[in-house]
Amino acid sequence: MIEFQLDARSGVAPYLQLVQQVRHALRLGLLQEGDQLPTVKEVVGGLAINPNTVLKAYRELEHAGLVAARPGVGTFVTATLSDESLAAHAPLRRELQRWLLKARKAGLDDESIEALFKDTFRAAALEVVA
Amino acid sequence: MSTAALQTHGLGKRYGRRWALRNCTLSIPVGSVVGLVGPNGAGKTTLLHLAVGLLSPSAGSIEALGEPVGSDPRHLTNVGFVAQDTPLYPTLSVAEHLRLGESLNPGWDRELAGERIGRLGLDPSQRAGQLSGGQKAQLALTLAICKRPELLVLDEPVASLDPLARREFLQDLMEVATEYEVSVVLSSHLVGELERVCDHLVLLAAGNVALSGHVEELLASHRRLTGARRDPERLPASQEVIEASHTDRQSTLLVRTSEPIHDPSWAVEEVGVEDLVLAYMGRTSDPQQARPQLSAVRR
Numbered sequence: 001m002i003e004f005q006l007d008a009r010s011g012v013a014p015y016l017q018l019v020q021q022v023r024h025a026l027r028l029g030l031l032q033e034g035d036q037l038p039t040v041k042e043v044v045g046g047l048a049i050n051p052n053t054v055l056k057a058y059r060e061l062e063h064a065g066l067v068a069a070r071p072g073v074g075t076f077v078t079a080t081l082s083d084e085s086l087a088a089h090a091p092l093r094r095e096l097q098r099w100l101l102k103a104r105k106a107g108l109d110d111e112s113i114e115a116l117f118k119d120t121f122r123a124a125a126l127e128v129v130a
Numbered sequence: 131m132s133t134a135a136l137q138t139h140g141l142g143k144r145y146g147r148r149w150a151l152r153n154c155t156l157s158i159p160v161g162s163v164v165g166l167v168g169p170n171g172a173g174k175t176t177l178l179h180l181a182v183g184l185l186s187p188s189a190g191s192i193e194a195l196g197e198p199v200g201s202d203p204r205h206l207t208n209v210g211f212v213a214q215d216t217p218l219y220p221t222l223s224v225a226e227h228l229r230l231g232e233s234l235n236p237g238w239d240r241e242l243a244g245e246r247i248g249r250l251g252l253d254p255s256q257r258a259g260q261l262s263g264g265q266k267a268q269l270a271l272t273l274a275i276c277k278r279p280e281l282l283v284l285d286e287p288v289a290s291l292d293p294l295a296r297r298e299f300l301q302d303l304m305e306v307a308t309e310y311e312v313s314v315v316l317s318s319h320l321v322g323e324l325e326r327v328c329d330h331l332v333l334l335a336a337g338n339v340a341l342s343g344h345v346e347e348l349l350a351s352h353r354r355l356t357g358a359r360r361d362p363e364r365l366p367a368s369q370e371v372i373e374a375s376h377t378d379r380q381s382t383l384l385v386r387t388s389e390p391i392h393d394p395s396w397a398v399e400e401v402g403v404e405d406l407v408l409a410y411m412g413r414t415s416d417p418q419q420a421r422p423q424l425s426a427v428r429r
Contacts, residue, residue, distance in 0.1 A: 011400070050163050050326065
């Protein structure tokens with residue numbers, strides 16, 4: 001079971017934040033086929049948000065074919081977004097952790113690390129396009 | 131379209147020569163959670179008292195759940211109300227409040243009352259006067275919800291609570307709204323509080339409805355434009371200027387529009403609920419009468 005968080009300052013609509021968190025968990029293999037999503041009542045009780053926000057997020061996930069509602073039971077994951085590449089996550093994560101350590105040793109703070117990563121990511125994406 | 135949870139036509143309430151609420155026309159679908167916002171004295175309490183039949187209109191009409199308010203007292207069994215400052219009887223215990231609720235309300239759900247008191251950790255023998263602010267609010271909500279209404283009206287339910295108690299109260303309220311499928315109308319002068327819990331917004335300013343609608347639609351139809359200084363009069367007709375501010379070089383506008391903005395010289399931003407409320411409040415306040423009127427309107 002996953003637990004949702006809401007970032008009020010992100011500027012991303014609350015329902016979209018819920019959708020993204022489910023997609024994220026599916027991609028990382030934290031949610032798998034057959035897993036149950038929190039009930040609407042659990043989510044609104046946890047986050048103090050409007051029930052329609054949760055319903056809208058779940059409808060969108062259902063529309064994308066990722067979950068299915070079983071009336072009176074709950075909403076269940078029916079597909080996965082992780083693929084064979086999931087096996088490569090662990091070694092990549094270790095490499096990234098080593099890199100982060102190196103960056104910190106070199107004196108970069110969180111903001112510099114994030115800026116450097118985003119900038120490199122964008123530059124690399126442009127190279128692929130070119 | 132099914133019946134509305136709350137519907138008003140040209141609704142007005144006058145105290146002596148002063149209109150506390152004027153020309154209020156609204157329609158709120160069943161199943162909504164409505165945030166009623168506006169500065170103190172804008173007419174929020176008056177509108178809520180009209181909705182639950184504590185006041186009768188001086189003009190226009192109001193219907194709750196498809197029936198004119200006040201036409202039949204039995205109708206009120208479908209409407210739960212938590213008044214401002216969560217009025218309880220300080221010398222009565224929690225259990226006595228529940229007994230009172232049971233004897234006054236034909237549809238009282240005793241099982242739900244017991245379950246809630248247990249879950250909220252309220253001691254049945256404790257006097258209401260000794261409860262914390264958060265517990266008082268939760269007891270008041272329990273009394274309102276255990277009559278199993280279809281419409282729940284709350285006047286400033288979290289105004290006097292600390293941030294943690296506020297959050298707990300709103301969590302509980304949203305759970306209740308989900309489980310029992312009640313429509314909820316709650317007022318607050320703090321917009322941030324309501325942003326997450328409401329799907330509808332009604333903004334009152336100086337006795338008038340300044341803005342009303344589905345929150346997502348309101349957000350989708352407003353944009354903030356920033357660019358080189360220009361005259362707002364010369365915008366396309368489809369863009370209604372709600373708020374404008376200018377420096378000698380730059381103009382910042384908040385516009386209402388149903389069409390995308392193509393003019394490349396504007397930087398276009400989305401707006402939040404709080405931005406909208408402030409912009410509309412600024413628009414309706416009449417500098418000549420705004421302030422004194424605010425204090426005079428309060429009951």
